[in-house]
Amino acid sequence: xGISEFAVKEAEAxxxxxxxxxxxxxVATVNGSGSQTANTVLLRAIFQMGIPVSGKNMxxxxxxxxxxxxxxxxxxxxxxxxxxxxxxxxxxxxxTAEEDVRGLEAGASxxxxxxxxxxxxxxxxxxxxxxxxxxxxxxxxxxKLRKLVRNMIYDGVLAKLLGIPMxxxxxxxxxxxRKKASAVELNFNAAxxxxxxxxxxxxxxxxxxxxxxxxxxxxxxIDGNSAAALGALFGGVTVCTWYPITPxxxxxxxxADYLRRYRxxxxxxxxxxxxxQGEDELASLGMAIGAGWAGARSMTATSxxxxxxxxxxxxxxxxxxxxxxxFDIQRVGPSTGLPTRTAQGDILxxxxxxxxxxxxxxxxxxxxxxxxxxxxxxxDLAEEFQTPVxxxxxxxxGMNNWMxxxxxxxxxxxxxxxxxxxxxLDRLGGFERYGDVDGxxxxxxxxxxxxxxxxxxxxxxxxxxxxxxxxxxxxxxxxNMDRLKKKLETARRRVPKPEITGAPDAEIxxxxxxxxxxAIVECLDQLRQEYGIESEYCRVRAYPFxxxxxxxxxxxxxxxxxxxxxxAQMKSLLRMEVxxxxxxxxxxxLHYLGMPIDAxxxxxxxxxxxxxx
Amino acid sequence: MATTTVxxxxxxxxxxxxxxxxDYKGAASTLCAGCxxxxxxxxxxxxxxxxxxxxxxxxxxxxxxxxxxxxxxxLSNSHGFNAVHGRMPSVASGAMFANRHxxxxxxxxxxxxxSIGIGQFVHLMRRNVPLIYIIEDNGCYGLTKGQxxxxxxxxxxxxxxxxxxxxxxxxxxxAILLGATYxxxxxxxxxxxxxxxxxxxxxxxxxxxxDVISPCVTFNDHEGSTKSYSYVQEHDDPLAELDFVPFFxxxxxxxxxxxxxxxxxxxxxxxxxxxxxxDYDPTAKARALELLMESxxxxxxxxxxxxxxxxxxxxIDLLNLxxxxxxxxxxxxxxxxxxxxAEVMELLK
Numbered sequence: 029x030g031i032s033e034f035a036v037k038e039a040e041a042x043x044x045x046x047x048x049x050x051x052x053x054x055v056a057t058v059n060g061s062g063s064q065t066a067n068t069v070l071l072r073a074i075f076q077m078g079i080p081v082s083g084k085n086m087x088x089x090x091x092x093x094x095x096x097x098x099x100x101x102x103x104x105x106x107x108x109x110x111x112x113x114x115x116x117x118x119x120x121x122x123x124t125a126e127e128d129v130r131g132l133e134a135g136a137s138x139x140x141x142x143x144x145x146x147x148x149x150x151x152x153x154x155x156x157x158x159x160x161x162x163x164x165x166x167x168x169x170x171x172k173l174r175k176l177v178r179n180m181i182y183d184g185v186l187a188k189l190l191g192i193p194m195x196x197x198x199x200x201x202x203x204x205x206r207k208k209a210s211a212v213e214l215n216f217n218a219a220x221x222x223x224x225x226x227x228x229x230x231x232x233x234x235x236x237x238x239x240x241x242x243x244x245x246x247x248x249x250i251d252g253n254s255a256a257a258l259g260a261l262f263g264g265v266t267v268c269t270w271y272p273i274t275p276x277x278x279x280x281x282x283x284a285d286y287l288r289r290y291r292x293x294x295x296x297x298x299x300x301x302x303x304x305q306g307e308d309e310l311a312s313l314g315m316a317i318g319a320g321w322a323g324a325r326s327m328t329a330t331s332x333x334x335x336x337x338x339x340x341x342x343x344x345x346x347x348x349x350x351x352x353x354x355f356d357i358q359r360v361g362p363s364t365g366l367p368t369r370t371a372q373g374d375i376l377x378x379x380x381x382x383x384x385x386x387x388x389x390x391x392x393x394x395x396x397x398x399x400x401x402x403x404x405x406x407x408d409l410a411e412e413f414q415t416p417v418x419x420x421x422x423x424x425x426g427m428n429n430w431m432x433x434x435x436x437x438x439x440x441x442x443x444x445x446x447x448x449x450x451x452x453l454d455r456l457g458g459f460e461r462y463g464d465v466d467g468x469x470x471x472x473x474x475x476x477x478x479x480x481x482x483x484x485x486x487x488x489x490x491x492x493x494x495x496x497x498x499x500x501x502x503x504x505x506x507x508n509m510d511r512l513k514k515k516l517e518t519a520r521r522r523v524p525k526p527e528i529t530g531a532p533d534a535e536i537x538x539x540x541x542x543x544x545x546x547a548i549v550e551c552l553d554q555l556r557q558e559y560g561i562e563s564e565y566c567r568v569r570a571y572p573f574x575x576x577x578x579x580x581x582x583x584x585x586x587x588x589x590x591x592x593x594x595x596a597q598m599k600s601l602l603r604m605e606v607x608x609x610x611x612x613x614x615x616x617x618l619h620y621l622g623m624p625i626d627a628x629x630x631x632x633x634x635x636x637x638x639x640x641x
Numbered sequence: 642m643a644t645t646t647v648x649x650x651x652x653x654x655x656x657x658x659x660x661x662x663x664d665y666k667g668a669a670s671t672l673c674a675g676c677x678x679x680x681x682x683x684x685x686x687x688x689x690x691x692x693x694x695x696x697x698x699x700x701x702x703x704x705x706x707x708x709x710x711x712x713x714x715x716l717s718n719s720h721g722f723n724a725v726h727g728r729m730p731s732v733a734s735g736a737m738f739a740n741r742h743x744x745x746x747x748x749x750x751x752x753x754x755x756s757i758g759i760g761q762f763v764h765l766m767r768r769n770v771p772l773i774y775i776i777e778d779n780g781c782y783g784l785t786k787g788q789x790x791x792x793x794x795x796x797x798x799x800x801x802x803x804x805x806x807x808x809x810x811x812x813x814x815x816a817i818l819l820g821a822t823y824x825x826x827x828x829x830x831x832x833x834x835x836x837x838x839x840x841x842x843x844x845x846x847x848x849x850x851x852d853v854i855s856p857c858v859t860f861n862d863h864e865g866s867t868k869s870y871s872y873v874q875e876h877d878d879p880l881a882e883l884d885f886v887p888f889f890x891x892x893x894x895x896x897x898x899x900x901x902x903x904x905x906x907x908x909x910x911x912x913x914x915x916x917x918x919x920d921y922d923p924t925a926k927a928r929a930l931e932l933l934m935e936s937x938x939x940x941x942x943x944x945x946x947x948x949x950x951x952x953x954x955x956x957i958d959l960l961n962l963x964x965x966x967x968x969x970x971x972x973x974x975x976x977x978x979x980x981x982x983a984e985v986m987e988l989l990k
Contacts, residue, residue, distance in 0.1 A: 161727075248986055262982060266975060291975070298964070307760060311762075315732070317724075317735060324735075327973070340725050348722075374986045401782065442972050442975075476743055480697065481697070486723065489724060
C-alpha cells in the first residue's frame with residue numbers, strides 16, 4: 029500500500045478522528061458564472077449554524093470567463109484568516125481543475141463536475157463526481173438561468189457531505205433574495221437536487237464535518253468597504269468625490285446607497301451630502317480638498333494607482349493644511365500590478381506622499397470593526413489637525429466578508445477643529461492663519477463665506493508666512509516647516525495607540541498591522557502550542573508611531589515585523605525613527621503573493637529565523 | 642462752549658451695499674507693467690464693486706502661472722486659494738459643493754487651462770458648476786519665459802523666430818460644445834465689453850467661461866504674434882455693442898427694435914446686445930460654433946457674448962442639495978441617530 033492510499037484509508041477508517049468545525053472549502057469557478065450567490069449562501073448557512081466563518085474571494089481583473097476561487101473557512105477557534113491548506117475543493121472550472129487538484133494535500137476531498145474526470149489525476153484524494161448538467165436541466169427549463177442555478181447544486185452536495193441542515197440553506201437564500209420568492213424557490217430546488225444526489229450516490233468518506241455550535245449569536249457579516257462607508261456615514265461626511273478603481277469602488281458605492289437612504293433631510297427631502305464621481309483621481313482629491321477647505325467633511329476612496337496620481341494634491345493638502353480623508357484600499361503594485369489581489373504596498377509611500385518634506389497621518393484598520401471606527405475617527409483627526417488623513421485598508425479587508433460584533437455607535441461628538449466664527453473674529457480683532465498660538469503646531473482657520481472683513485486669508489501651495497502671505501524668506505519657510513513638524517508630534521500623541529497583547533518579558537516581539545491581524549492571532553497560538561515560543565504582539569494602528577511602539581521594540585531582543593509587501597515598508601518606517609541601537613533587532617516576515625496572508629506561513633518564517641539564532 | 646464747524650467731507654462714493662471701490666482692491670500686482678492681466682484684475686474689482694457683491698461671499702481660486710497669481714491682486718477681503726497647476730476647476734468645484742452660496746471666481750491661464758488642465762476644464766464645463774472661469778489668455782507660458790501654449794495660433798511667431806506649427810485649441814468652442822452655459826471672448830484692452838461680460842457672468846447661474854485675450858508684454862507682444870496688443874486691436878471683431886443693466890437698476894434703456902437683442906439673466910439683470918453687423922442669436926449653440934469656425938478661417942478674433950443659456954440646471958441643482966451650506970450643517974443633520982446604526986446592524990446579522 030502506497031502512502032497516498034494509506035492516507036485515504038486512514039481518513040476513511042478513523043471516524044473517531046472526525047474533524048469538526050475546522051476546515052476550509054475552496055470553490056473554483058469561472059468569473060461571470062454566477063457562483064457568488066451559491067458561495068454567499070454557503071457562507072451564511074455555516075454562519076447560521078453558529079460556526080465562526082470567513083469568506084475570501086480570489087478573483088481576476090475581468091468580467092467574465094477567467095478563473096475565480098472562493099474560499100470559505102469554518103473555525104471553531106474563531107480563526108478568520110486564510111487557511112493555507114484546502115480541505116474541500118469544489119472544482120467547477122475545467123481550465124484550472126487539474127492544477128487545483130494537484131495543489132491539494134493528501135486526504136483532501138474534491139466535489140467536481142463528473143465530465144472533468146478528475147479522479148484519474150490522483151489516488152490520495154477523496155473524489156465526489158456530480159453530473160451537474162443532467163441534474164440542473166429538469167429543474168431549470170430556462171436555459172439562460174441554468175448556468176447560474178447549477179452552482180447551487182454544489183451547495184446541496186456540500187450540505188449533505190458536511191452536515192449542513194437544508195433549512196439553513198433555505199434561510200440563507202431568503203436573506204440573499206429578500207422578497208423574490210421565485211428566485212428562492214428555483215435556487216433551493218437546485219440545492220435540494222444536489223443534496224438528494226449526494227444522499228443516493230456519494231457515500232461520505234472524509235473526516236470533515238460541520239456541527240451546530242453557538243459562537244455567532246448576535247454577530248454580523250460585513251465587508252470592510254461597507255464598514256468603512258458606514259464609518260463615513262456616521263462620521264458625518266458631507267462631500268465624497270471619487271473615481272472608480274478596484275478594490276475601492278465598492279466603498280463609494282456602498283456609501284452612496286447609505287447616504288441616499290439615511291441622509292436625506294426629512295423636512296425638505298433634499299440631500300445633506302454631495303457624492304460626485306470625478307473624471308480621475310486628481311480631480312477626485314482636488315474636489316475633496318476644495319470641499320475640505322470650504323468646511324465640508326470631505327473624503328475620497330482609491331487604491332495604489334489613484335494614490336500615485338493624487339500625490340501632488342496630497343502635498344497641497346499637507347502644506348495648505350486642509351482637512352480631507354483618503355481611504356486607500358491597497359492592492360498589489362507596482363504599476364497596474366495585480367489589480368484584484370491584496371497587499372500592504374502603500375504604507376511607506378503614503379507616510380511621505382508628495383514631493384518635499386511631507387508627512388501624513390495614517391490610520392491602519394485591522395478589522396471591519398476598525399474600518400468603521402477609524403472611518404468615523406478619520407474625519408475628527410482631519411479637522412483637528414487640518415491635514416489629509418489616510419485610512420489604510422486593503423483588498424482582503426475591504427472586499428471580503430468578515431464576521432464581527434455589531435458596531436458601537438460613536439459616542440463622542442464630532443470634533444470640528446479650530447475654526448473661527450465671525451463672533452470669534454470680533455472678539456479677537458483678527459487672526460493669523462498659520463500662527464501657533466496654542467503651541468501645538470495647529471493654527472486657526474476660517475471658512476470661506478464667514479461674514480467678517482477679517483475672515484479672509486489666501487490659501488496657497490507656494491511658500492507663505494504665518495499670515496498666509498506669499499513669502500520666499502528663509503526664516504518664514506523654516507518657521508512654517510518646523511511648525512508643521514510640531515503638528516505631527518502633537519498628532520503622535522493623539523492618534524490610536526497600538527494594541528499590545530502577550531508576554532511583555534518574552535524575548536521576541538511581533539509587530540503587524542492591518543489585515544495581517546487575523547493571521548497573527550492564529551500564528552501566536554501555533555507558536556505557543558506547537559513550538560513553545562512565547563511572544564508579545566504589537567498591532568500598529570497609526571502613523572506617526574506613538575511612544576508605545578518604541579517602548580515595545582526596546583523591551584524585546586528580536587522584533588519580527590510582519591507585512592504584506594516585498595520591501596519591508598513598515599520596518600523601513602520604523603528604522604527611520606527607532607534609536608540606532610534598536611535597528612538591529614528588527615527582522616521581517618514578508619508575504620507578497622497577492623493572496624491574503626495566512627498564519628502557517630508566518631509561523632514557519634518566524635520558526636526558521638529563530639532556529640538560526 | 643465754542644463750536645467749530647467742520648465742513649462736511651465730500652461724500653465717498655459707495656455701492657448699493659455701502660462699500661467703496663477700495664474695499665474690493667487687492668495687494669499690489671507683481672506682474673510686469675502693462676500686463677493684460679492687471680487690466681482684467683481692474684475690471685473684476687470694478688464689476689464686483691458696481692454689482693454690490695459682498696466680498697465675504699466670494700472665493701477666488703487659481704492654478705499656477707502668471708494668471709494664477711492675479712487673485713492676490715483683487716478682493717483682499719475674499720478667501721483665496723492658489724492651488725496646483727491646471728487643477729483649479731476641481732478645487733473650485735469642491736468648494737462650491739461645500740457651500741453653494743459662495744460666489745466663485747476662478748482665474749486660469751491658457752497653459753493652465755488648455756494644456757495641463759484641459760481634462761479638468763473639459764469636465765467642469767460639462768458639469769455646469771456655478772462659477773466664473775476666466776482664462777487670461779496670452780498664448781504663451783509667461784512665468785517660464787515665453788514658450789508657446791496650446792492656444793497659440795498656427796503660424797504665430799516667438800521672439801526668437803520659432804513658429805507655432807500646431808493648431809490652437811479654441812477654449813470657447815470647446816466650452817460651448819461641452820455644455821457651459823455662458824461663454825464669451827473678450828480682450829483685456831476693451832474696458833466696456835469686458836466689464837459688461839463680467840457683470841453678466843456674475844448675474845449668471847452656471848458655469849461662465851470668459852476667454853480674455855491678455856497680451857504678454859514681455860514675451861508675446863511683438864510683430865508676428867497673434868496675441869499682441871496691436872494684432873488683437875486690428876483683428877478684433879466684436880459681435881455686438883454690449884450694455885449691462887443690473888437687476889437693481891431702475892434705468893430704462895431705449896433701443897430700436899430689431900437692432901438689439903436682450904438677454905435676461907438668472908438674477909434678473911439684463912444684457913443688451915446692440916448688433917453691429919449681422920443678426921446673431923447668442924442662445925443658438927450650433928450658430929455659435931459655426932461663427933467661431935468662420936472667424937478662424939478669416940483670421941479675426943470674434944469677441945462678445947458667444948453663447949448663453951440662463952435656464953439650464955446647474956450641477957448644484959442636480960445634486961439636490963439642502964439650502965444650508967453642507968459645510969456648516971449641524972451634527973444632528975449629518976450623523977444619523979443611534980437607531981439607524983441598530984437597523985443597519987440588524988440587516989447584517
